[in-house]
Amino acid sequence: MLQRFHNYFRRKETEIHELNYLFWECTQRCNLNCRHCGSDCAVSSAYKDMPFDDFMKAISPLEQRYKRNTVLIVITGGEPLVRPDLADCGRELRRHGFLWSIVTNGYAYDESMHRKLMAAGLSSITLSLDGLRDTHDAFRKRQGSFDRVMNAIDLIANEKRLPTYDIVTCVSPMNIGELAEMKQLLIAHKVKAWRFFTIAPIGRAVTDDGLRLDGAQLKQLMDFIVETRKEGRIDAKFSCEAYLGKYDRKVRDWHYFCRAGINIGSVLIDGSISACPNIDRRFAQGNIYTDNLLDVWDTRFEKFRDRSWTKVGKCADCKVYNNCLGGAMHLHNIDSPEIMECHYSNLMH
Amino acid sequence: MEKHKTYKFFRGMLMASAFTSMMFVMQACYGTPNNALIDDEVLEYTVSGKVTAKSNSEPLAGIKLTIDSTDYETVTDSLGNFSITLNASDYCDMTFKFVDESGKYQQLDTIVPVCNSPELNIEMDVNNAPKVS
Missing domain, CATH: 2.60.40.1120 (Carboxypeptidase-like, regulatory domain)
Known part of the structure; x- marks a missing residue:
């Protein structure tokens, strides 16, 4: 019954498709070289950082259409903290009525950076923690990364003026055995929200089989999240990457809903207009240097809003297709409509 | 957009309800939590x-x-x-x-x-x- 109501709600949300979550891939430079990076960014990028004025010009039509504080600009990369003008960009976004946030590895997030970003009106932040000290440093391929991110976690967990934040963990066979200890660590550091995702076969992870969970490990992760949610000491949840059958409502606040292209858009480093930055870039719908962002949002994105093209291969006869609609967009590539990985079937078998 | 007027009215009521507001809390897989609809209003x-x-x-x-x-x-x-x-x-x-x-x-x-x-x-x-x- 609730699932049917959700499916109706999802259909209506798709029809009205308000843009209220916009990624800005402001740089492809990064200060780390993580083993599982989905964007495959580089220390020395082929692209220069996008000038802030170019981005601001592209999003100015949003200011006319949407009310103040209803559009969140999620600044990502690469690593956004490598941009020296990050706080200035954020301050200008606030001045124009946008909320803004960053996704960061936390390596460069020290007290001075924290003060600068808070003063510029940062409204949300996500930090990555991928294990205890040795595991995290091995993932991030840089010693000291764990200590740096824990320092950043202390800064944000003790910041009363930050409306919301969370810690994300990419769960893999390397760290699944450490989750219980990580939970104690995060609770001890006053962390309130912890989100999990698995590593998709994209970016650098395409060629690294050692990062993917098998069915039993995936079930172990789901059981861990269910148990943690029951305890109620930290708000644990699974990300929006897949429909999970009987686990779906137990590991999240609400049903699975991939909002890419429905409420979520992006401006990528080369100006491409797409949805989440981890989606195959050939799904891009336009470019800010040649198109009007709102026109593209209003009139294109057909493949994102009508997912019927995904009902092929293992999805063709799947009895839960209507709940799942072919899974999250980042698990598809443009050459083959079949989903790359199905958590539902992995959990069932 | 006019044809969605009724839905938008109910949508507004759902968003205002503490019980159903979780439907509107979105978060991309690799994105940050979005406080635009709820937390920012109350904090x-x-x-x-x-x-x-x-x-x-x-x-x-x-x-x-x-x-x-x-x-x-x-x-x-x-x-x-x-x-x-x-x-x-x-x-x-x-x-x-x-x-x-x-x-x-x-x-x-x-x-x-x-x-x-x-x-x-x-x-x-x-x-x-x-x-x-």
């Missing part, structure tokens, strides 16, 4: 303080306080006190502008690090008095 903080005359420390009533780039404004009471509630995701460093509309006291603009300023004590100069740095 507020208050900055308060007192405005006095620099010459004799008397409280100044009726001083208008505005904050640059926002719609916030308030007026000091008969004891010179003010209190203003801000949105949590506004800047920490905000320009507070104190104006005496009678013109007796000089306008005072000051950047206030409100993150760490629960209490502000502001002194205003008489308009013709030499400016003291």
Whole structure:
């Protein structure tokens, strides 16, 4: 019954498709070289950082259409903290009525950076923690990364003026055995929200089989999240990457809903207009240097809003297709409509 | 968009309900939590303080306080006190502008690090008095 109501709600949300979550891939430079990076960014990028004025010009039509504080600009990369003008960009976004946030590895997030970003009106932040000290440093391929991110976690967990934040963990066979200890660590550091995702076969992870969970490990992760949610000491949840059958409502606040292209858009480093930055870039719908962002949002994105093209291969006869609609967009590539990985079937078998 | 008017009406009611608002809390797989629909509306903080005359420390009533780039404004009471509630995701460093509309006291603009300023004590100069740095 609730699932049917959700499916109706999802259909209506798709029809009205308000843009209220916009990624800005402001740089492809990064200060780390993580083993599982989905964007495959580089220390020395082929692209220069996008000038802030170019981005601001592209999003100015949003200011006319949407009310103040209803559009969140999620600044990502690469690593956004490598941009020296990050706080200035954020301050200008606030001045124009946008909320803004960053996704960061936390390596460069020290007290001075924290003060600068808070003063510029940062409204949300996500930090990555991928294990205890040795595991995290091995993932991030840089010693000291764990200590740096824990320092950043202390800064944000003790910041009363930050409306919301969370810690994300990419769960893999390397760290699944450490989750219980990580939970104690995060609770001890006053962390309130912890989100999990698995590593998709994209970016650098395409060629690294050692990062993917098998069915039993995936079930172990789901059981861990269910148990943690029951305890109620930290708000644990699974990300929006897949429909999970009987686990779906137990590991999240609400049903699975991939909002890419429905409420979520992006401006990528080369100006491409797409949805989440981890989606195959050939799904891009336009470019800010040649198109009007709102026109593209209003009139294109057909493949994102009508997912019927995904009902092929293992999805063709799947009895839960209507709940799942072919899974999250980042698990598809443009050459083959079949989903790359199905958590539902992995959990069932 | 007109055809979605009824749905949008119910949508607004759902968003306002604590029970169903979780439907609208979105978060891309690799994105940050989105507080645009809920948390930002409810998480507020208050900055308060007192405005006095620099010459004799008397409280100044009726001083208008505005904050640059926002719609916030308030007026000091008969004891010179003010209190203003801000949105949590506004800047920490905000320009507070104190104006005496009678013109007796000089306008005072000051950047206030409100993150760490629960209490502000502001002194205003008489308009013709030499400016003291």
